[in-house]
Amino acid sequence: MARFPYAKTFLLGFGFFGISVIWPIFNNFVPIFLAEMGLRAALVGFVMTWDNYLNMFVQPIVGERSDHTRSRLGRRKPWMLVGAPIAATAFLLIPSLHTVIGIMLAILLTNLGMALFRSPTVALLGDLYPPEQRSTANGVINLMGGVGAIVAFLGGGALYAFGRITPFLFGSLILLGAITLVLLFVREPTAPANPASSGPRQGLLRNLREVLESEDRSGFWILAAILCWFLGFNALETWISSFGKFTLGIDPGRMSLITSGFALLFVIFAVPSGLFATRFGRKRTILGGVVALTVLMAMGWLxxxxxxxxALLVAAGIAWALVNVNSLPMVYDVGGDARVGAFTGLYYLASNIAAVGGPQVVGLLIDWTGGNYRVMFLFSAIFMALATLCMTRVREHPRPSASR
Incomplete structure (x- = not known):
């Protein structure tokens, strides 16, 4: 086997690095901004899931359309060139506006810009690497994403002391710089001449129907597992900063630093998780991670x-690396190389349905329980357990060979 192209993969990882800088800043500070403007927890949860409502439709459609895009830049890069500037500009406006309507409009435009280029950026993983290299490549890419999250947590937490706009300016500049590196230095492969690229477009619903009606139910069960573990994860991600402030009394800036522990351990274990799956199989690796998350979320109540x-966030970062690094390569195993963009879209369809449901349901539970933010841990534990059950039904494809 050819040596694994680490240099190329780290360059590609800057795309995910830029994306991953935005969301920790967004999730740590925007819910607090909205709560300070008088919005109830359920309404804050609703606003925080607007991006996921958009993503349920935009990301699958863009992913499938990017399979058919033809330009001098390639199939994926035109979407990055359009979406990233929209997202960076709108993101900077969020802390600059001081009305509910103004902030909500900026949030909506940020979400739209991010949705336009995330699926095409991630689809480059399937374009550039054969199946046996994808877990390792996704490990490197997620390592870069984790570094981005740590940079956001540490930089955002420190810069918050200089004014609420400074973390957002920081995030916008990094996003634009990272995407520019990908545009300049990552070379897309020639678009394949196959039915998925040259024939009629199948569309989101037909792609989804094919998965649901396939004799091999693995596609259905892996998407169901993704739905469940992202229900648990996104509820935690959205409400953990509010739990820190309103339950434990931790300052938002300090809470941003604390949550960097999760991202730090994710970074450390991203590449080992990919290598571990290459050696022992993706299904076994994911199951280990999701079982651990079930136990950890149950312990969160305490x-x-x-x-x-x-301590909880550090352990969860390790377990989440085992799950998240290997899930997208498993989806590509089911979908095949011909429709990488389309199946990237289905992956994000499942994760975004979860991201809509998780934060909103937990927001309602917090209101119904009189402001008990601990309910997010119970909710997450239940859905991590359901994800475990779904993963046991997935039939793993032939184990990827180790790259040398």
Missing amino acids: VRDTLSLV
Whole structure:
């Protein structure tokens, strides 16, 4: 086997690095901005899922359309060139506006810009790497994403002291710089001449129907597992900063630093998780991670101080790496190389349905329980357990060979 192209993969990883800088800043500060403007938790949860409502439709459609895009830049890069500037500009406007309508409009435009280029950026993983290299490549890419998250947590937390706009300016500049590196230095392969590229477009619904009606039910079960573990993960991601402030009394800037522990351990274990799956199989690796997350989320109910919260997030970062690094390569195994963009879209369809449902349901539960933010841990534990059950039904494709 050819040596694994680490240099090329780290360059590609800058795309995910830029994307991953935006969301920790968004998730840490925007819910607090909205709560300080008088919005109830359920309404904050609703606003925080607007991006996922858009993504349920935009990302699958853009992913499939990018399979058919033809330009001098390639199939994926034109979408990056359009979406990233929209997202960066609107993101910078969020802390600059001081009315509910103004902030909501900026949030909506940020979400639209991000949705336009995320699926095409991630689809480059399937374009550039054969199946046996995808777990390792996704490990490197997620490592870069984790570094981006740490940069966002640490930089955003430190810069918040200089004014609420500074973390957002920081994130916008990094996003534009990272995407520019991908546009300049990552060379897209020649578009394949096959039915998925040259024939009629199948569309989102037909792609989904094919998965649901296939004799091999693995496609259905992996998408169901993705739906469940992202229900749990997105509920935690959205509400953890509010839990820190309103339950444990932790300052938002300090809470941003604390949550960097999760991202740090994700970074450390991203590449090992890909290598582990290459050696032992993706299904086994994912199952280990999701079982661990089930236990950890159940233990979250018992968190009473900063130290126990940090310990929980550190362990969860390791477990999440085992799951998240290997899930997209499994989806590509099911979908095949011909429709990487389309199946990237289906992956994001499942994850975004979850991201809509998780934060909103937990927001309602918080209101119904009189502001008990601990319910997010119970909710997450239940859906991680359901994800475990779904994964046991997935038939793993032939184990990827180790790259040398």
